[in-house]
Amino acid sequence: MLTFLARRLALGILVMWLVTVIVFLIFYIGPGSADVARALAGRDAPPATVALIAHRLLLDRPWYVQYGHFVWELLHGNLGFDYYHDEPVTSIVAQGIPITLSLIVGAAPIWLLIGVLTGMYSARHPRSVLDRVFTTFALTFYSTPTFVLGVLLILLLYYQLTIHGIALFPGSGFTPLTQNPFEWFRGLILPWLTLALVAAATYTRLTRSSMLDVLGEDYVRTARAKGLGERRVVWRHALRAALTPIVTQFGIDVGTLVGGTVITEQVFGLPGLGWTAVHAIEEQDLPVIIGIVIVASAAVVVANIVVDALYAFVDPRVRLH
C-alpha cells in the first residue's frame, strides 16, 4: 500500500515536472527571449530598459539557467509578478482559490447525490417511466451549455423572482464564508446548481450502467441467496462494487474543476481561478496564466493521487499491485 502510494506520488511529481517544462517552453522559449523582455517592458520602452529587464529575468543567460531559476523560484512558492500591477501571482491565485473551492465544495455533493440516486433508481428499474425521465433530464442537462443553463437560472430564479419582489438569490458576486456564512451560501446556490446539474448527468448515466453491470454479478445473486433484504443487497453489496468508476470520475472532475469552472464563474461574476484566468488571457498577462496553469495542473495531479489512494481503499484487490 505504501509503495503503491509512493509510486503514484513519484508519478505525480514527474507529471508536474513535465508541466513546468511545457509551460517554460511555451511561454519563455517559444516567443524568444527578446520578445518576452519587450512584452514585459512595454511597447515604447527604450532598448536599455528591455536589456535591463532581460538581464534581471536572466533572459540573457542560457536556457538551462533560466529553467533552473524558474523551477527554483517555483519551489519557493514564487510565481513571479503580474505585468500590470506588479502584484505577486501567488496572491492573485490565492484570491481566486477560495472562490473556486467554494463553488466545488457546494456543487460536488449536489451532483453526486442527484447522479448516484437517480442512477441507482434507473438501474433497479430499467425501462421504467422514471428511468426514462431521468435519462431524458440527464441528456438534456448534459447537452445544455453551462452558459445557457446559468443564464436561464439567473433569468428565472434571480430576475423573475426579484422583479416580483422575492429576492431569494443575488445575481452575482461573492461573499467570503468567513465574512458571512449565510450570504456565502445564498450567493452560491445558483452557481452550485448550474455546475451540479450539468455534472450530475454524467453521474446518472455512469451509476446506471455501473449498477446494472453489478446487479447482474454472481455475488449479488449470492447476497440474495443468503436471504439478505433487497435494501442491503443494493446498498451494501451492489453499490459498494459499483462505486469504483464513480469515485474515479468524481476525483477527476473535482481536480479538473479547480482550474476549470471558467464559464460558471463568468456567468455569475465570481472572481475565482477560472475568471482570473480568462482575464489574464485577455490581457496577455503571462505570469498569471503560468501561475494558474501550474495550480490547475497541480490540482489534477493531486486529485488523481487521491483517487488512486481511494481506489485502493474501495477495492482491496488493488492493494496488492
Place this chain on the structure above:
Amino acid sequence: MALLEVVDLQVRFDTADGSVQAVRGISFAVAEGHTLGIVGESGSGKSVATQAAFGFARGAHVSGRAIFEGRDLLTMNERELRAVRGARVGMIFQDPLTSLHPMYRVGWQIAEAIRAHDRSVPKRTARSRAIELMARVGIPQPDRRVDDFPHQFSGGMRQRVMIAMAMALTPSLLIADEPTTALDPTVQAQILELLRELKDDFGTAIIMITHDLGVIAEIADDVVVLYAGTIMEEASIRDLFYHYHHPYTEGLMGSLPSAGVRRGELVPIEGQPPSPIDPLPGCPFAPRCKYSMPECTVEAPRLVEIPGETRHRSACILPTSRAARQALRDARHPPTTHSMVLDR
C-alpha cells in the same frame, strides 16, 4: 413426505425476441437427506428451475407448485422467501471467485449470512462461528484466513468458503449449481468429498445441478435428465447408468469420457438444442435423435414408468423392455467395447 416437491413447474421469460419458455412443466422431488442430480446441457433450464422455485430468477413468470418443508414457495411473499433462503436452503454456484463479493473479507461474508437471519447474534459470535465453519469445510488456519479477501484464496478454497456460507445455518437443502465446473479435477474430487461428508454429518439434502455425468455418478442418489426445459428421463443412479431408456441419456453416456475409452470413441450428440422461443411440436430431442420416427414430431411423449423398475420414468416412445431396446441399438450401430460396458 418429500423435503422439496416441485410439481408442473413452468418458467417463462419475456424477451424482445419473444417469450422464452425456459422450463416447460417439470416435476421432481427431493427426499430429506437425499441427493438429486439434475443433468442437462447449457440452456436446458436446470439452473433456472431451482432459482425460479426459490424466487430469484428475476423477471421470470413462474407457475406450478414448489412445496418446500410443507409450504408452497411460489405463493410466498418476498419476506417469507427471504427467511427460507440462506437459512433453510443454502446455495453454492459455479464460479466461486465471482460468487463471493470481491471487496469484503470472507469471514465478514460468512458472518453476514448468519446475522441475516438472526440480528441478535453478536458480531463477535458470528465471526467465531465463521471461523468454526471455515475449519469444518477444511480451510487451513481459519483464524488467520478469516480476514482475507476472496482473491487471496485458490479456487477450491473459495468454493469451500461458499460452502461454509451456505451451510452456516445448517439448511435442510443445499442447492449446488455446477459447483465443481470451474475447478481442477483433483479439486473437484475434494469438493465432492466434502459435500458428501457434510450431507452425512448434517443430514442435508442436496440438489446437484451439473452437465457432468461423472459428478452425478459420484454423489447423486436419483437423477433427472433435463432437455429443452422438459424432463427426458428420471431414475435412480443405478438405473440411469445401467438401464437408461431415453436416447438423449444414451447420447450423454456416449459423450462421457472415461479412463477405459480410447481416442475417437467418444460419440458427440449431433446438432443443436431447439430454439426456446419457437418450440416445434413433438419431442424436443427428435431432430437430433438417431431413433426418431415420424410420430415423434407429432406429439411430445409423456413421461411413462419403465415397467419392472422403481422410480424410473422416460419420455420416449421406444419399447420399454430392455431386450427390445438392446436389439434396436445393435441394429442402429454395432456395439463397441465402450457401449458394452455401459449396457451390461
